[in-house]
Amino acid sequence: MPQTINKDHVKGALVGVGICAAGYYLYKKNQTQVDNFLREQGISVPTANHKEYKHMSIEELMETKELVEDLIAEKEINLNSDVENNLIVE
Known part of the structure; x- marks a missing residue:
C-alpha cells in the first residue's frame, strides 16, 4: 500500500x-x-592529487606509481578487447 x-x-x-x-x-x-x-x-x-611529486615520500610515490600502472593496464585491456570486438564484428 x-x-x-x-x-x-x-x-x-x-x-x-x-x-x-x-x-x-x-x-x-x-x-x-x-x-x-x-x-x-x-x-x-588515496592521497590528494594536488600534492607535488617532489614533496611526496617514497611510499606515496610508490602508491602513485602502482595506481598509474593499474590504470594503464586496465586501459590496455579495454583497448585490446575493443580492437578484438571490432575485428570480430567486421
Whole structure:
C-alpha cells in the first residue's frame, strides 16, 4: 500500500542532509588527521592529487606509481578487447 510523503518525511530528509553536510565540513576541516588515523587502522585512503611529486615520500610515490600502472593496464585491456570486438564484428 503506497504511503504519501508527510511533514515527518521531509523533516527527516532535511535533518539527514544537514548532518551529512556537517560531517563533510568537519571531515574536510580535519582531513589530514582523519586520513592519517584511517591509514594507521589499515584502511587505504588515496592521497590528494594536488600534492607535488617532489614533496611526496617514497611510499606515496610508490602508491602513485602502482595506481598509474593499474590504470594503464586496465586501459590496455579495454583497448585490446575493443580492437578484438571490432575485428570480430567486421
